[in-house]
């Protein structure tokens with residue numbers, strides 16, 4: 001069984017590659033994401049390459065092999081089902097569950113995970129709006145875009161919050177912007193770098209571009 005360090009690296013390579021157009025992930029970006037010095041990341045990546053989980057080009061960067069991607073999706077599946085379980089069944093606050101899932105994702109058995117999944121009625125998305133890979137390793141591709149790139153008058157549904165920082169998540173929750181919420185972009189002010197959003201019950205909230213960039217939405221056609 002892969003160690004939790006191996007699982008964390010493979011998962012992080014997958015997540016970092018999601019946010020890039022390029023095929024190869026630079027070592028520096030991986031080291032920063034893992035919060036280690038580049039030497040540490042390089043040593044680990046060489047071990048991963050020996051296990052056949054990644055391909056590593058010393059001057060180019062890293063890419064997951066098919067086996068590496070399969071492991072990454074498996075870890076993400078565990079992580080996201082655990083988050084859904086902690087929120088929906090145990091009633092934990094959604095801003096707190098990421099840290100718990102980081103630990104539990106490495107120890108939960110397939111048997112327990114499958115029971116959690118069944119009890120939750122096979123959810124497609126976790127509480128942050130991230131798609132949950134199937135046990136076959138399929139994952140929904142979503143046409144989502146940052147709130148900041150919407151236009152005035154656009155209708156959208158909050159799809160995902162890309163920042164897992166508990167304080168940011170609590171801020172988002174206080175303003176009622178959790179995934180699944182239907183919103184209306186009432187005005188976009190590029191000069192002030194802010195966006196005003198109308199929520200259900202005629203609530204409005206103004207977000208700076210920094211916060212709005214971390215909120216991803218699925219465009220929605222009314223009706």
Ligand SMILES: [Zn+2]
Nearest residue numbers: 083097098101
């Ligand atoms: Zn999480």
